Amino acid sequence: MGVVVNLSSNGVAGAFFARTQLAEWLPASLARQLPSRHRHIWVESGNNAARAGEDRWQGTCRDCLCRCQLTASGRDKGAAAVADHGCIDQDGHHFHGSLEGTGDEGQDCEGSAWCCKCGTRVHAVLQPPVLLPEAVQALEAARLAAHPHHPTQGARELVATVSTLYRIAKNASEGDQRPIKSDSEKPRRLLKFDAPCMRLLQALGFEQRGAELHPPLIVDSLSFDVPRRRLELARDELALLTARMLRKLPESERTASHGVTPLVYVGEALTRWLGVHAYARRQQSGLALLATAHGGAVDDAYRRLGVPEDAADALVAWAYRRQVEEDPETAGARAQRRYDSLAAICAARTSSGELLALVDSERDRGLVATASVRAACLALFGDSLLDVGGVDSDTIREVFLAKLADTYKTDAKMELAAHLAILACAKHDQGLEDYAANVKVNIEAQVTEKVNTWVQLPIGLANIGNTCYLNCMLQCLFSILPIRNAVLRFGDKKTWNEDVVPGRQDSGRLLDAAEIARALKFVALLKDLFESLVERRAEAWAATLAAKGTPSSGHPLLSASILGSPLLPVVTPDRELADMLLRIGNTHISNQQQRSVIQQQDVDECMAQCVSLLDHALPPNAENSSWIDRLLSGHLDLTLTAVSDDTGGDKVEPSPPPQRETFVNLNLNLPDMPSADINECIDGLFAPTTVTSNSRDLLRCSRIADAPPVLCLQVQRVQFDMSKMVAFKINSHLRLRKQVSLTRFTQFGHTADARLLDLQQRQTLIDQRLSTLSLPCAATTNKAAGESDVLTALDCAQSFMAGVCQWSQLDAAQSLLADLSQSPEATVQTAQTINDRLTALSTTLKDAKRQWTAEREETLGEISNIYESVTVDSMAYTLHAVFIHSGLTPEFGHYWVYIRDHDRVQRQVRWLKFNDSYVTVVDQAEIFRNAPAAGEESANPYYLVYVRSMELDDIVDLGI
Structure with missing residues (x-):
């Protein structure tokens, strides 16, 4: 904020001159009275019209009441002035000049600018207001403070005072010399005659004589009548203030009875009058607007290049090239600052290919951004202010190799290689540049080396604090191909709603932009995690090859980094990613509710939170359904049949049509026995049950309408003892099956295998007989x-x-x-x-x-x-993942997960155990036991993931 001076040496784009320089031009005497970064918002005042095609434009700031007047002249060398003052250059004017100010109160500021392309000249005059901002602010504060509990009443009194002052100034400017009697009831009610009001009356020229306030003396001559001119200016300012204060009232009370017209904004008229309204603007996504905020360095970069923040990449590049044409020297401090500005804007616009190409081309000319050099010095030497010119190239190589020895992630290696290349360019050392280029090529070659995924096991996840079940869930998600591939495609602007287009719903509620942005942030973090799992596995495989003395063992990095890698490769999940899944993401609940549910306690809750975030990040569609729904969600048909015994026997009354219900998890209850089969639990889920409603017994039945490709089963081990008011865990054994079939649960009143029903009835009869031998x-x-x-x-x-x-x-x-x-x-x-x-x-x-x-x-x-003997059809499922909870109580314990792995070529199958950082191959007997192992009675299946057998190869894969 403040006065803009000495701009002749640095040209600016016409849009920047109109939208930034003129908007921030202030008399120095007013700067202390206004908020920091004040920008003028131009409106019409009185007869100040802003019509295109004239040689003059006038506007008044709505907030500080400064008046600005611009006068344009034609081009140099006798060229005729164009109607819209446009430039002969398609990218617009490139203005040079200065806008000067004065520190003396009441003095006008003047300035001028001219376009170096077409010669158009603009003369500018900025006139400070009659009513100073601090006087207006004092009046506003006094009226609102009088009614702290009724702000609307305070706004009414504020509007009454300002509109009354407007009428007083209007009448006085027209020659009305009647004094204002401060002891009269009506003036005192409207004006209060307190200190802020008296200060404004004095600014109008009124003089207090006893109980009367006399207006300034007005003479007939208008040319040199200073009091009349001052009153006219104050009248126009009070009209603007009244229109502005009316916005504080309810809409029903904003009437034209106060004698003022609504505000007419002329900022766009200014850009049209200057011929800069059609400048190329950047098509910035809603996500970028939400997630990025320019800091001071980037703001200064826009100012140094003289382009508005919303300028298109092409306009930024044009402004930079224009300044280079005017000052082609590349070795001076001005050239360095100019290139630093370009690099800062390019870094803020991460998707800008045009600016990246310009930055690279300037780098070929020997320019290196100061921020990049400082970042490289900080990364390699720990000192961002190090004078790289005083460090020899051999020292830089040694420090680089030492840093590389402690780095295991490919992204980090590539980043170090980029820092090395920057320092080489800054030193203008061709040998060091060649070395950096060779290192980069070798790192990329390591990552692209084909990985034998059957020999090199997947990578574990570090436990960052009670996150064992989170790690299990993340490993399972990574193994599901549709989810993994979609997450890895984040950034293509197609798979996910990266433009934050509204329309996505959650249970009928429209998601707001903040919820969508949060979900997109989650997908971005999940992508980083998945990429780390892929890259770390590739690096571990490269280390294996190097240790065996393959041809790649001559790689210059092997002795420094890969051969020194730890025996146990591991990836650490991002803390922010973990918090998103361990916390409830509903922004519509109170802080107290948020604290009460801050930690997820179960795998299914964590999975539900993850699926919800993924769903929120998808683009909207007409049906609001998604591929995630189709992958994980199914539907049940539910019936309730009324049962009566009026005739002495059961009589089934007609029931209404089945109700359809969506499910993501099927909740399985464990039978009251030491050991149960997974199929028995599924049978129990779909067994008819009797419920009571309105004193009537109803028979509840359910069947599968459609099942998802990925079927999740939640084993209900956690129960609640109502008598003791405590939760407890059921540790009975559960026998798992490699395959299950849901075919017999697809139709009401139909059993797919009559033999199975007979056997189950026989088993029930036998169990009843055996129960007679038991004692209570x-x-x-x-x-x-x-x-x-x-x-x-x-x-x-x-x-x-x-x-x-x-x-x-x-x-x-x-x-x-x-x-x-x-x-x-x-x-x-x-x-x-x-x-x-x-x-x-x-x-x-x-x-x-x-x-x-x-x-x-x-x-x-x-x-x-x-x-x-499961027939492979659309209802046949193969076990893919088994989440194990080890612990006697639901509050304490540990999670790990078994995941099925298979070699597509050799058609081999094995089971892997993911226990946080440790990934091992286990015997399948460890999973498919008929009884719990000795000492592991409390370690049992808690959450199961089955995959449709017909789509197994298309849905799950642990390779890369």
Whole structure:
């Protein structure tokens, strides 16, 4: 903000002259009264018209009330003036000149500018206002402060005061010499006559005499009547103020009864009058507008080149080349500052190919941006202000190799190579430049080396603080090809909504721009993570080749970096990425609610948050559906059938049509038994259940309308004990199947395999029989001793009675038995009879148990064979990922994930265990156990991912 001076040496684009220099031109005496970075907003005032085609333009700033007047003349050398003052150059005027100011209060500022291309001249005069900004601000603050709890009433009084002052100034300028009586009711109600109001009246020229305020004396001559001219200017300023203050009132109260016309903005008229309105503007995306904000260095760069911030790349390049034409020297400080400005703008516009080409071409002329040199010195030497000219090339090579030895990520290596090239260019050392170019080529060759993905295992993810389940989920997402490929395409401006086009919805609610930008930021971070997993695997493979002495072992980097890489390659997830998935991303909930749900506790919640962010980042479409929905979401048909027993038997009433429900996860309950099969859990999900509604029993049934290619199953291990008000975990064993079929759950009243139904009914009957041999837990007094079923109880009773028989033979027992009502012999005989009967009963029950157990094992075997014999169709799924939770309680524990890997060429299959940083090959028996392993009873499947068998090769892949 402030006065712009000494611009003759640096030309500026016509649009910059109109939109920036004139907008920031201020008398120095007003600078302290206005906010920093104040820019004029030009409006019409009184008779100040701004019509194209005239030789004069006038405007008044809506906020500070400064008046600006421009006068244009034709081109040099006698050329006729053009109507719109356009330039003969298609890129517009290139103005030189100066806008000078004065520090004296009330003095006008003057300046001039001329175009070096066409000779058009513009003379500018800036006149300070009669009503100073600080006086207007004091009046506004006083009126609003009088009603702190009713701002609208304060605005009404403010408008009343300003509009009354406008009428007073208007009448006085027309010759009305009547004084204002400050003790009258109406003037006092409207003007208050407080200090801010009296200051404005004094600015109008009113003089206080007792209780009266007298206007300045007006004479007939208009040419030299300073008081009249001052009143006319103040009148126009008060008209602008009234129109501006009306905006503080409700729209229904903004009437024209205050005697002023609405504001007419003439900023666009100024650009048209200068012939710079049609300058090429940058097509900047909404995402860039949200995510980037120019700092001081970039703002200074635009000013140094003399182009507006929204200028197109072509206009920026034109302005730079124009300044180079006027000052072709490349060795001076001015040339360096000019190139630094170009580089700063190019860096801020990361997608600008034209500016990148210009920067590279100038670099070929020996120019290197100061910021780039400082960044290179900071990266290699830790000192951004190092004088690189004083460091020899050999030292730079040694420091570079030392830094490279500690770097394992390809992007970081390439960045170091780029810093080396910058220092080589800054030193003008051709040998060092050739060395840097060779290093870059060799790094790129390493990354493109074909990786044997069957030998080189995938890369693990570092645990950055209770993120084991997050790492599991990220590894699973990486293995799903449609998601991985889409994420890696981020930046193509097609796959994702990178232009922040509105229209995407979430549960019927329209997403705002901030939510879309947050989702896009998540995809960008996820892309960085996926690229790191790919590159780190390639680098580890290159290290393997180098260690074996392949031809690439002569690479100049191997001795410094690759051969010194750690044995355990690992990628560390970005903290911001983790926070996005570990926190609820709903911006419409309160801070208290946000704190209450700040941490995700389950894999399914983390997965749901990830899928939601990916969905929010997609471009909108008419149906609001997406490929993510089609990949992960399915639909269930639900029916509720009313059941009544009016006739003495069950009568099923007609039910309404099925209701359709969308699902991402199918929630599976575990049966109340030590071990269960995954198919039994799925059967239980679709088994009819009775629910009560409005005192009526309803039969609830569900069937699959359509299933997604990627089927996620959530095992409901976490339950809540209402009596103790605590959550607990069910650690019963779950037998997994390599394949499952959902065919039998696609139609109501239909079972795909009648034999399976018969076997399941037989198993239920057998289980009921076996349950008769069990004792209630409350009936056992010594469960640790094994008294948990009838047979054990019988054995205990039999042993006891046998002991009684032996005890009765003792001499000491004879005297005790003699006191009984029956003879000792009869007592002994009774004990022996009971013992014999218990033995017979125990033998019979044991034989029955063995038979039932054998029948059960046979039945389970037949059921298992049916489960294993899965027909490959659209409802057949292959197990792809198994998330394991190890821990006795839901609050504590550890997660890891098993993921199925397969070689497409050799058709080999193996299972990999991703345990944070560690990735290992495991025997599939570790996953498909019939019983939990010793010591791992609390480590069990928590979340399962199945993939449609027919699309397996197209959907999942752990290679690169």
